[in-house]
Amino acid sequence: MSDTSQSMLELINIHKTFNKGTINERPALRGVSLKLSPGDFCTIIGGNGAGKSTMLNAIAGVWPVDEGAIYIDSENITGYPEHKRAVLLGRVFQDPMTGTAATMQIDENLALAARRGNRRGLSWGITRTETEIYQELLRSLELGLEDRMTSKVGLLSGGQRQALTLLMATLKKPRLLLLDEHTAALDPKTAAKVLELTRQFVEKDSLTALMVTHNMKDAIRMGNRLIMMHEGQIIYDVSGEEKKNLHVSDLMEKFNAASEGTFANDRMLLS
Amino acid sequence: MSLLALDPLTLLKAMPGNIAQGIIWGIMAIGVYMTFRLLRFSDLTVDGSFTAGGATAVVLITSGVPAPIAMLAAFGAGILCGLCTGVLHTLFGIPDILAGILTQIAMYSVNLRIMGGKANQVVSVDKYTLVVTMRKIPMTIAVAGGICVALCLILYWFFGTELGSAIRATGTNPSMSKAQGINISVMKVLTLALSNGLVALSGAMLAQYQGFADVNMGRGAIVIGLAAVIIGEVIGEALLGKKLNFLGHLLFVAVGGILYYVVIGVVLWLKMPPNDLKLFTAAVVAVFLAVPYLRAKSRNSYKRAAKKGVQENE
Numbered sequence: 001m002s003d004t005s006q007s008m009l010e011l012i013n014i015h016k017t018f019n020k021g022t023i024n025e026r027p028a029l030r031g032v033s034l035k036l037s038p039g040d041f042c043t044i045i046g047g048n049g050a051g052k053s054t055m056l057n058a059i060a061g062v063w064p065v066d067e068g069a070i071y072i073d074s075e076n077i078t079g080y081p082e083h084k085r086a087v088l089l090g091r092v093f094q095d096p097m098t099g100t101a102a103t104m105q106i107d108e109n110l111a112l113a114a115r116r117g118n119r120r121g122l123s124w125g126i127t128r129t130e131t132e133i134y135q136e137l138l139r140s141l142e143l144g145l146e147d148r149m150t151s152k153v154g155l156l157s158g159g160q161r162q163a164l165t166l167l168m169a170t171l172k173k174p175r176l177l178l179l180d181e182h183t184a185a186l187d188p189k190t191a192a193k194v195l196e197l198t199r200q201f202v203e204k205d206s207l208t209a210l211m212v213t214h215n216m217k218d219a220i221r222m223g224n225r226l227i228m229m230h231e232g233q234i235i236y237d238v239s240g241e242e243k244k245n246l247h248v249s250d251l252m253e254k255f256n257a258a259s260e261g262t263f264a265n266d267r268m269l270l271s
Numbered sequence: 272m273s274l275l276a277l278d279p280l281t282l283l284k285a286m287p288g289n290i291a292q293g294i295i296w297g298i299m300a301i302g303v304y305m306t307f308r309l310l311r312f313s314d315l316t317v318d319g320s321f322t323a324g325g326a327t328a329v330v331l332i333t334s335g336v337p338a339p340i341a342m343l344a345a346f347g348a349g350i351l352c353g354l355c356t357g358v359l360h361t362l363f364g365i366p367d368i369l370a371g372i373l374t375q376i377a378m379y380s381v382n383l384r385i386m387g388g389k390a391n392q393v394v395s396v397d398k399y400t401l402v403v404t405m406r407k408i409p410m411t412i413a414v415a416g417g418i419c420v421a422l423c424l425i426l427y428w429f430f431g432t433e434l435g436s437a438i439r440a441t442g443t444n445p446s447m448s449k450a451q452g453i454n455i456s457v458m459k460v461l462t463l464a465l466s467n468g469l470v471a472l473s474g475a476m477l478a479q480y481q482g483f484a485d486v487n488m489g490r491g492a493i494v495i496g497l498a499a500v501i502i503g504e505v506i507g508e509a510l511l512g513k514k515l516n517f518l519g520h521l522l523f524v525a526v527g528g529i530l531y532y533v534v535i536g537v538v539l540w541l542k543m544p545p546n547d548l549k550l551f552t553a554a555v556v557a558v559f560l561a562v563p564y565l566r567a568k569s570r571n572s573y574k575r576a577a578k579k580g581v582q583e584n585e
Contacts, residue, residue, distance in 0.1 A: 060450070081454075082449045082450075083448075083449050083452050083454045083455070086451060086453075087452055089450075091450045097444075098444070099450070101443045101444045101448075103439070103443040104443060112451050113451055115433055115451075115452075116452045117452040120432075120434045120437045120453070121432070121433055121434060122429075122432045122433070122434055123433055124432060125431050125432050
């Protein structure tokens with residue numbers, strides 16, 4: 001058994017194959033091991049089908065893994081269902097629609113997130129003191145949402161919803177923040193805004209975070225560590241000074257070496 | 272047949288009865304609203320649980336149990352029906368509509384057993400003290416109306432609690448709910464149980480009102496429930512617009528039940544054969560479901576775009 005006391009996240013030899021035993025069998029994760037220290041902000045890049053989102057889903061518990069073990073803050077969560085892992089995790093998804101409840105108000109969404117992992121009983125779903133806290137937090141987003149607390153979330157734009165989801169994911173400090181291409185569906189200006197908020201939130205609470213992105217510049221600029229995935233494995237892992245000095249061209253080189261030029265389409269997507 | 276042959280007085284006389292029945296069905300519709308609108312679960316259990324409520328109440332009352340306690344027992348019977356559908360759906364992965372149909376069909380046999388193998392059971396207001404009855408319509412309107420408003424207030428409170436909010440979140444976005452640590456299977460089962468409890472309570476009231484429980488009394492209940500939900504929403508939104516809050520939604524669903532029975536009263540007065548009632552109900556629900564869709568479509572249609580494109584480029 002490896003020492004997990006020093007790490008916030010530890011993945012040990014994770015395997016996952018979809019549609020096992022059918023003609024559509026697809027190995028998605030092939031022995032992924034990863035260790036994150038508290039406060040690590042790790043970006044993940046790789047081509048389509050490399051296993052980036054699959055790895056995040058494995059951690060979040062969207063389905064059980066085939067093999068391997070997952071530890072968060074020394075707790076073995078491999079056998080926990082998705083809703084039970086939620087107490088430890090903050091999640092922001094690629095689709096801005098996924099992270100919020102459209103037919104509920106902004107304050108109601110925040111109140112739901114504030115109770116992540118708590119037993120939900122018959123006390124009132126949102127208190128007055130809470131409302132005031134939310135108003136201040138929303139003001140810090142600088143999107144004008146503080147004046148629309150009782151609006152239905154379905155009326156917000158994709159960027160606003162994603163910023164709100166980010167706020168919800170960090171409202172109750174998570175042990176690990178999972179960001180699954182959370183700016184990919186946004187226009188460049190909004191994406192930059194949400195990314196800046198991400199940086200602020202992670203710094204403010206010294207969160208441990210995993211961020212999947214298709215944007216190599218963002219991957220280099222954000223966080224203190226970068227991993228590249230290919231065909232269900234981590235093929236490149238860089239941190240500290242070495243990461244800071246990376247260039248997109250370095251990553252392209254790594255990527256081409258790994259894929260041996262077979263994924264011309266992915267190269268276009270990544271550039 | 273001439274319209275002159277119709278006596279407005281008969282319609283007027285029948286109205287209080289229609290209103291009383293409408294309130295009772297309105298309670299049933301509130302149960303349907305919980306699953307259909309809040310949980311987004313098309314629950315066909317209600318045809319079975321409605322009858323189960325009626326059968327349970329009548330059998331208990333005729334064996335000497337006070338009517339209010341019999342109604343509580345009916346509520347419990349409905350909860351069991353909902354649990355059954357919920358377990359079939361969440362634990363065994365059976366699609367919502369099919370899970371409901373399975374319970375509904377099973378309940379046909381169970382309801383016959385509850386009634387001692389008979390297709391119907393009489394409960395006479397002369398022999399027993401009943402909570403509602405068609406013999407005393409003003410009292411029935413007062414009592415049923417009171418129960419209905421009380422239930423709306425309780426549900427308004429419940430869906431504002433942490434648990435109720437979790438149920439609403441489950442209905443609107445299951446992925447998000449799981450990410451927020453909500454066990455959506457538990458929420459679904461809980462809502463189905465409560466919803467069918469209300470439906471059975473309504474069945475218990477209708478059986479007392481009409482003086483008997485019948486194994487077929489719940490047939491098509493889901494359609495009447497949906498009619499009430501949809502009519503109530505349309506009227507509520509037309510009258511109050513954006514001011515229609517959650518409590519308003521619940522109350523207007525009950526109002527939808529009343530309006531539905533008022534309309535039924537009118538078409539029966541217009542000498543529509545009673546046998547055609549179900550056809551009429553289905554048509555009303557289909558129209559109310561189709562109108563919002565068609566309206567949106569006509570505003571946003573290919574044909575219109577094509578026409579406009581031609582005009583602008585000619």
